[in-house]
Amino acid sequence: MQLDFWQYSQGPIERIVALIAERVLAGGDRLLVVDADGDRRASTSKALWEAKPERFLANGDASEPHAARQPILLSSECEPANGAKVVVLADGEWREPGPSFDRVILLFGESQAEPARAVWRQCDGREDVTRGYFAQEAGKWVKRL
Numbered sequence: 001m002q003l004d005f006w007q008y009s010q011g012p013i014e015r016i017v018a019l020i021a022e023r024v025l026a027g028g029d030r031l032l033v034v035d036a037d038g039d040r041r042a043s044t045s046k047a048l049w050e051a052k053p054e055r056f057l058a059n060g061d062a063s064e065p066h067a068a069r070q071p072i073l074l075s076s077e078c079e080p081a082n083g084a085k086v087v088v089l090a091d092g093e094w095r096e097p098g099p100s101f102d103r104v105i106l107l108f109g110e111s112q113a114e115p116a117r118a119v120w121r122q123c124d125g126r127e128d129v130t131r132g133y134f135a136q137e138a139g140k141w142v143k144r145l
Helices: 013-026 038-049 110-122
Strands: 002-007 031-034 072-075 086-089 103-108 130-137 140-143
Touching: 002 110, 013 031, 013 038, 013 086, 013 103, 038 072, 103 110
Parallel strands: 002 103, 002 130, 031 072, 031 086, 086 103
Antiparallel strands: 130 140
């Protein structure tokens, strides 16, 4: 599993998730966005629908009857009802993703840096995990590790 740590310094989170979602869909994959905050999930959904004037990013909530058909699914749980192989933990809270995911993106801010470092250390020595670290510099994402 690829485990990427994305430390943001400029938001909003909803726009960052939209950027990630666009890349995931362009690669032919489905996405699960996990966030415990229901209001932020609603804001993220709106940001995805309005991501680009010429192309919206279709999405739905895991509680909806047709959740399995959604290319981007928003949920408070790390359960890929839409068959997603990529998950974004948008609220910065670590959840063990389980074996169904090929890629996990932990999105976190400065206030969540120490818990993110703990997750990084927790994965030391795991042969089934490849880690990467990305940070924002002058509005662009730069791979650090």
